[in-house]
Amino acid sequence: MLIEEVISNFPVLTADAVAMSYRPNIDAEPELVWVNDSFCSMFRADRLDLLGRHPGSVYHKRFAADFDQIEADAEAAGKESFSTDTLCLREDGSQFWANVLLFLIADETGTGRHAVVQIRDIDDLKNREQNAELALIEHEHLLAEIEAAQTRLISAIETTTDPFVIFDARDRLVIWNPAYASSMTDDPNRLTKGMKHADVLRVGAEDGRFPEAVGREDDWIAERLEDWKNGRASEFLLSTQDREYKVIRTRAPNGDRVMLQVDISDFLGQQRELKRYAERLEQANQEISHQALHDELTGLGNRRYLNMKLSEMIGMRQKFGGEIAALHLDLDRFKQINDTMGHAAGDHVLCSVADALRVRLRSKDVVARTGGDEFVVLVPCKANSDEPEILAERLVEALSKPVMFEGRLCRFGTSIGIARTPLIDEEELLTSSDVALYKAKMSGRSRVAIFDHLDLAHLRANKRLGDDILRGLEHGEFVAAYQPQINPFSNEIVGFEALARWKHPRRGLLLPSDFLQIAAEIQVDGQIDAAIFRGAVNECRTAFATDDAVPNLSFNVSQARLVDPDLISDLDQFEYPGTISLELIETIFFEDESETIHQNFRKLRDMGIKLEVDDFGSGRASIVALRRLAPDRLKIDRRLIQPITDSTTSLQLVRSIVDIGRTLDIGVTAEGVETPQQVHALQNLGCDRLQGFHYAKPMLLAEVLRFLSRRGLSQSA
Structure with missing residues (x-):
């Protein structure tokens, strides 16, 4: 491949100013068709202003004729290049001396001619040349450098390993180098002169050079051709493995299209590294500044931001008066969402809460996320204003609405504690609002509580x-108390519900109402469930070892226990001859959409463990949900049982539940049975299992054995 062919079809790349002109025939005037960035910079002109102009327009009028004559003589003598010095004229009228190196390249397809000119500013050299012989030596040295640079440039082009290719005006392959062939195919012979550009691209696609074309070759080729045929020059960077290239695509006046990939890795390496370093520094500074005052997940302020804003509010209060209220928010059931639906769902809920807070607060209010699911709002207000309480109630209502995540509802609520000046010192606002929050959660959750000084005493008592x-868990003080379950038609004991009791060393036997709420708050309710299960199974298995049958046992199970990853393995290690049932409150059974819980349901059934819905009628169960989840038994909430002998409505409600159970082949237990009249009514309704004080209160195992001995009742396994 001749270097003249290369030069005739792509612009020379060099650090000097370079331009290309084209003259279609001897009678036509030449026009500039391409200039590089250095050329535009040297002549202080825009590229669009230069293109189309006569190439002689950049030379001073006094020397233009001489230059044209030198060019004509060189062309007549058959020279392909010549070099001369001339005075050049910039766009702004300033002048400078330059060395001009010009290549004359015939257009083999016609009578036209290309000229490639390389210009180097030698203005300083000319000035020195006029003053001293040293200037002449320096000039000659400079010329030698220029010629050497040009020689190296030509040599580099001839031996380049960078792909370049030329297609003619009819989009046929004209010139290509081995590097281009290798970039398109493993078999260079597949590329032949005259191939259509579309066929060349198809070869590349077939040989796996363009992964993005797989499966859509025709559309991909059409897109590439459309981009190629737009007729405008384009330049862009291309990264391949560890090298970087400048890709130049251009269209010559004769219609030829040229693409050249030039390796500029070394040239750009240092600049790119400096740029990356500067960007990393800037990004690091921004991240540090943001993280210092903001929560990464929600974008709200963090505790440091909160303290800063509180200090500002205290200063404004001291200067202008008014009061400050701190609202401490904590999400109810957030841990269950994290445990059962995953941390992604929890993060989604936190972001939704943050958005809800933003739209409901005034610009002068301050909001921050101070912990996992805790937020604090600072509200400046007037003395005796009820704005903080009104805002808190609105937030409780707004943040009680479920949030959808990946097609599933995340149900949660919000408890809020309020502390405000002047009842509380400014410096104690955050601590006191936290105490009020604890009071709100202890009073039933999804509540608003206002701090008073008695709360500290309650907090200390709950901490104790x-x-x-x-301590009681460590010493095995939590034990089972058993309440019998009776078949009202045979009067047989068909099982016992094992209820939690605490054998406190000082306070005696404590009921769940004395400790379960605090146990749930410190997240050990699941451990208490496990302790009751282990203790009941072990002592009943031992106590009834010599009997024909052991009693069936049912246990209350908290949500925390249901999501315990050790639940199945814990239950599996206890062999118990009788039937074991787990009682779950209605909201867990029907409303919790945790895949973990439902997987545990399936595993429990596979182990032969029965599932019962406790307090049925207190939640939002539907017939569809009952059919889908198919529990083994429903336990009617005691609040529906108590009025059945006095209220026709209550009686009809219980009758409906029993009928539903019978229709769906689900057993029905009535709890809270206290009178013979209630027993009679439930017998008439067909309820097959009763439990309540009418038969016996919950008893420790020793009392159970005496109870059985006194009654002499048989037991059904």
């Missing part, structure tokens, strides 16, 4: 109780 619960 929590510590006592942990």
Whole structure:
């Protein structure tokens, strides 16, 4: 491949100013068709202003004729290039001396001619040349450098390993180098002169050079051709493995299209590294500044931001008066969402809460996320204003609405504690609002509580109780109390419900109402469930070892226990001859959409463990949900049982539940049975299992054995 062919079809790349002109025939005037960035910079002109102009327009009028004559003589003598010095004229009228190196390249397809000119500013050299012989030597040295640079440039083009290719005006392959062939195919012979551009691209696609074309070759080729045929020059960077290239695509006046990939890795390497370093520094500074004051997940302020804003509000209060209220928010059931639906769902809920807070607060209010699911809002207000309480109630209502995540509802609520000046010192606002929050959660959750000084005493008492619960777990003080379940038609004991009791060393036997709320708050309710299960199974298996049958046992199970990853393995290690049932409150059974819980349901059934819905009628169960989840038994909420002898409505409600159970082949237990009249009514309704004080209160195992002995009742396994 001749270097003249290359030069005639792509612009020379060099650090000097370079331009290309084209003259279609001897009678026509030449026009500039391409200039590089250095050329535009040297002549202080826009590229669009230069293109189309006579190439002689950049030379001073006094020397233009001489230059044209030199060019004509060189062309007549058959020279392909010549070099001369001339005075050049910039766009702004300033002048400078330049060395001009010009290549004359015939257009083999016609009578036209290309000229490639390389210009180097030698203005300083000319000035020095006029003053001293040293300037002449320096000039000659400069010329030698220019010629050497040109020689190296030509040599580099001839031996380049960078792909370049030329297609003619009819989009046929004209010139290509081995590097281009290798970039398109493993078999260079597949590329032949005259191939259509579309066929060349198809070869590349067939040989796996363009992964993005797989499966859509025709559309991909059409897109590439459309881009190629737009007729405008384009330049872009291309990264391949560890090298970087400048890709130049251009269209010559004769219609030829040229593509050249030039390796500029070394040239750009240092600049790119400096740029990356500067960007990393800037990004790091921004991240540090943002993280210092903001929560990464929600974008709200963090605790440091909150303290800063509180200090500002205190200063404004001292200067202008008014009061400050701190609203401490904590999400109810957030841990269950994290445990059962995953942290992605929890993060989604937190972001939704943050958005809800933003739209409901005033610009002068301050909001921050201070912990996992805790937020604090600072509200400046007037003295005796009820704005903080009104805002808190609105937030409780707004943040009680479920949030959809990946097609599933995340149900949660919000408890809020309020502390405000002047009742509380400014410096104690955050601590006191936290205490009020604890009071709100202890009073039933999804509540608003306002701090008063008695709350500190309650907080300390609950802290002592929590510590006592942990100690009690360590010493095995939590035991089972058994309440019999009776078949009202045979009067047989068909099982016992094992209920939690705490054998406190000082306070005696404590009921769940004395400790379960605090146990749930410190997240050990699941451990208490496990302790009751282990203790009941072990002592009943031992106590009834010599009997024909052991009693059936049912246990209350908290949500925390249901999502415990050790639940199945814990239950599986206890062999118990009787039937074991787990009682779950209605909201867990029907409303919790946790895949973990439902997987545990399936595993429990596979183990032969029965599932019962406790407190049925207190939640939002539907017939569809009952059919889908198919529990083994429904336990009617005691609040529906108590009025059945006095209220026709209550009686009809219980009758409906029993009928539903019978229709769906689900057993029905009535709890809270206290009178013979209630027993009679439930017998008439067809309820097959009763439990309540009418038969017996919950008893420790020793009392159960005496109870059985006194009654002499048979037991059904």
